[in-house]
Amino acid sequence: MGSLAVELKNVSAVYEGERIPALHGIDLAVKLGELVAIVGPNGAGKTTLLEAINGLLPIRFGKVLVLGKPIGRSSHRLRQEIAYLPQDLFFNPGTPFLTRDVVLMGRFAKIGSFRLPSSADRRFAREAIAAVGISELAGRPIGRLSGGQQRKALLARVLAKEPQLLLLDEPTTNLDPEAKEEISRLILEIRSTLSLTTLVVSHESGSLLDEANRILTMVGGRFLTGSAEWNPLVQVRGIAQGI
Amino acid sequence: MLCSLLGVFVVRMNLSSLGFAMSHAAFAGAALGLMVTVLDPLWMAILFAVGTAAILGPLAEASRMKEDAIVGAIFPLMMALGLIFISLTPSAGIGSGALSLLWGSILGITMNDVIKLAVLASVMLVAIGGFYKEFLAILLDRKLAAASGINARLYTYLILFLTALTVALSLRLTGGLLIYTLMILPASAAYQLLYDVKKVLILAPLLGMFAAMGGFLLSLGADLPIGSSIALTATALFLVSMIFSPKRRRRAR
Numbered sequence: 001m002g003s004l005a006v007e008l009k010n011v012s013a014v015y016e017g018e019r020i021p022a023l024h025g026i027d028l029a030v031k032l033g034e035l036v037a038i039v040g041p042n043g044a045g046k047t048t049l050l051e052a053i054n055g056l057l058p059i060r061f062g063k064v065l066v067l068g069k070p071i072g073r074s075s076h077r078l079r080q081e082i083a084y085l086p087q088d089l090f091f092n093p094g095t096p097f098l099t100r101d102v103v104l105m106g107r108f109a110k111i112g113s114f115r116l117p118s119s120a121d122r123r124f125a126r127e128a129i130a131a132v133g134i135s136e137l138a139g140r141p142i143g144r145l146s147g148g149q150q151r152k153a154l155l156a157r158v159l160a161k162e163p164q165l166l167l168l169d170e171p172t173t174n175l176d177p178e179a180k181e182e183i184s185r186l187i188l189e190i191r192s193t194l195s196l197t198t199l200v201v202s203h204e205s206g207s208l209l210d211e212a213n214r215i216l217t218m219v220g221g222r223f224l225t226g227s228a229e230w231n232p233l234v235q236v237r238g239i240a241q242g243i
Numbered sequence: 244m245l246c247s248l249l250g251v252f253v254v255r256m257n258l259s260s261l262g263f264a265m266s267h268a269a270f271a272g273a274a275l276g277l278m279v280t281v282l283d284p285l286w287m288a289i290l291f292a293v294g295t296a297a298i299l300g301p302l303a304e305a306s307r308m309k310e311d312a313i314v315g316a317i318f319p320l321m322m323a324l325g326l327i328f329i330s331l332t333p334s335a336g337i338g339s340g341a342l343s344l345l346w347g348s349i350l351g352i353t354m355n356d357v358i359k360l361a362v363l364a365s366v367m368l369v370a371i372g373g374f375y376k377e378f379l380a381i382l383l384d385r386k387l388a389a390a391s392g393i394n395a396r397l398y399t400y401l402i403l404f405l406t407a408l409t410v411a412l413s414l415r416l417t418g419g420l421l422i423y424t425l426m427i428l429p430a431s432a433a434y435q436l437l438y439d440v441k442k443v444l445i446l447a448p449l450l451g452m453f454a455a456m457g458g459f460l461l462s463l464g465a466d467l468p469i470g471s472s473i474a475l476t477a478t479a480l481f482l483v484s485m486i487f488s489p490k491r492r493r494r495a496r
Contacts, residue, residue: 080392109392
């Protein structure tokens with residue numbers, strides 16, 4: 001497997017029915033334990049990149065390796081090692097699931113079919129909920145939590161899953177400034193506790209970008225050359241101003 | 244009960260249109276089975292319903308077809324075929340077995356049918372129990388389930404297949420025109436009342452049983468067609484659940 005958690009070699013991807021590639025000859029190598037932030041304007045291909053790394057998006061050319069193994073749509077076993085937090089995933093108030101059940105689901109893929117979660121699995125979920133500080137909300141319907149609390153529950157689900165790779169798509173979008181900072185702090189804590197390799201897509205400056213080992217800028221499905229050396233704050237402000 | 248249990252998945256996953264199309268396909272299949280006497284109506288209903296799921300599922304996924312378009316395409320075709328098959332059935336007349344496919348007739352069920360129903364129902368319960376976790380995960384969010392290592396597509400198709408089977412099995416009870424109510428209404432009523440899908444999975448079949456038994460008694464007492472009576476009872480249950488729904492009260496505040 002070597003020391004690389006993620007490796008993309010000349011990856012191109014086109015969405016069905018579209019002509020312009022969403023990803024254009026992407027090369028990327030992420031070392032184990034690294035925190036890589038990806039920034040860029042809307043439509044730059046950031047979410048597409050995360051979906052390609054998670055094997056959810058069929059790629060047209062190139063190769064995506066995760067933990068040394070090629071990943072594709074049928075790589076369900078390999079995806080058990082990846083925790084992916086999609087962009088703007090919020091549950092509506094009528095969602096018929098309790099918070100503790102949503103967190104416990106983090107362990108489902110590893111448990112396997114025809115088996116129910118054990119008491120150890122349930123304990124794991126309880127500890128994960130406590131670690132993000134929402135124990136008192138465990139029995140409440142997930143849709144009745146605030147946006148920030150729902151994000152915490154999804155992070156507890158990540159913890160319960162014990163992944164090796166964490167993919168976060170704009171994890172602090174649509175949260176108030178206080179919740180943004182708290183969620184960023186939790187992500188950094190979880191990452192450090194589990195020594196997680198992390199790729200985070202972000203639009204916003206803050207502690208996640210401050211702590212990143214590298215910041216890469218995407219525009220038009222490509223990485224901007226030399227973006228790793230750019231000052232993240234200047235870069236993010238530039239993007240916000242449409243530069 | 245099985246119909247309403249599957250309804251929990253159908254309602255939450257917005258598969259109602261496909262369920263609607265399948266129920267009419269099952270009706271057409273059973274009508275063909277009655278017309279061609281060497282064919283078994285139950286197996287033909289299963290074949291047509293499962294065939295519809297197998298064709299429309301991938302079609303809807305690949306072409307991102309609107310749900311209305313699916314219903315619009317399949318419903319008239321299957322109803323037309325079903326009615327043509329019935330009209331060509333030699334013994335078709337008011338109160339015959341052929342028309343019971345439209346309106347339902349629990350009294351027309353033979354012991355042979357009961358045995359087939361029991362076997363197939365057991366297979367379905369084992370499947371639902373065996374893949375309970377995976378089904379729960381895709382009920383919460385299909386994309387999140389797929390991202391976390393669950394074969395969401397496979398389990399979605401399994402639910403479609405089980406739905407088709409259930410629709411075909413329940414055809415004799417409520418008839419092709421009203422089968423849909425027994426699938427959708429008890430599940431929708433349970434969702435109105437509860438916030439925990441595990442409890443919904445228990446309450447919906449109970450409400451389905453209540454609607455079926457209530458409808459049966461109403462049909463006997465008021466001398467009404469059984470399918471219509473069940474549909475009326477299930478609709479009444481749904482209206483009551485709307486009135487007492489904590490979700491509705493919450494929205495109104």
